[in-house]
Amino acid sequence: MKKYALFILFCVSPFLHAETLLVAGFAGYKRPVSELSQQFEKVTNNKVDLFYGNMAQVLAQTSQSDDVSLVIGDLSFLKQAKKVSFSHFIPLGDGTLVLAYAKGKSLDSPQQLLSEKFTRIALPDTKKAVYGIAAHEFLSVGELDKKLKNKLMEVSSVPQVSSYLISGEVDAGFINMTEALAIQDKIGGYIEIDHQTYSPIYIAAAVVKGHENNAAIKAFQNYLNSDAAHKALQGAGL
Missing domain, CATH: 3.40.190.10 (Periplasmic binding protein-like II)
Known part of the structure; x- marks a missing residue:
């Protein structure tokens, strides 16, 4: 016993x-x-x-x-x-940066953000959020940040970008792969951003x-x- x-x-x-x-x-x-x-x-x-x-x-x-x-x-x-x-x-x-787009939209390249079909593009805080910093680095390549200046909308975090994408309040947004996989049924889709265009995460x-x-x-x-x-x-x- x-x-x-x-x-x-x-x-x-x-x-x-x-x-x-x-x-x-x-x-x-x-x-x-x-x-x-x-x-x-x-x-x-x-x-x-x-x-x-x-x-x-x-x-x-x-x-x-x-x-x-x-x-x-x-x-x-x-x-x-x-x-x-x-x-x-x-x-x-x-970590991987992706560009996601809302339902009803289609996107094959980040350059298509310049078209009139995309009027509001969200990204996380470019100073305090990891993927906001990564998105800013990417957009600086080829001066996309300047070309899209009037379309960009900076928010606090990745989940907030996702919320706006799901509700359709924005046409596209920068988030991470982890988040994109989690909400893929609620958005139009996403494309992966070239790792060479932002610092490793x-x-x-x-x-x-x-x-x-x-x-x-x-x-x-x-x-x-x-x-x-x-x-x-x-x-x-x-």
Whole structure:
């Protein structure tokens, strides 16, 4: 009986130490981060609380709280953070900029944005949002930004661009591949932007310094290295 009792205790012991993780995610990765967190909760007894925003918002909130354990977003921006220190980074994949268009529209090339068929084009914040910065870099090539000046509408984040695309309030918009795959049934379609026209985007999970020895963080890191997590990330276009 003692052997059985010890075996049962060993099996349930991970659940006795279950914790709640506070994870921050850049808005453009809301769907995959949410999916990963839900799967992690299913395979462990840990709870994940999430909040999202553009890069500046996420890092500002993280710097003001000791409770945030992990931040998921653009690696280069995370490394440049001045008010938040990270112990290490876990690579998750590469980001891809796409140009999506609303239902009822068709688009084969970004140059077609110059036509009269496209009057409103949305893009995320060009200073604080990863894909807004990427879109600005792309548009600067060939001075498309100047040619489209009166058509461009800058909003706060990728999800907001998506919302406008779905509602038809804009004709086209710059978002990431992850978001495009998630809303593809609600828009007309999308085209991938040449990676050579904007700075590389590497996505990572950054462990906030001071939380690296947290048991739940270690469990989450192990999960991120699992086949199930890799499959979910690939399915999200990363």
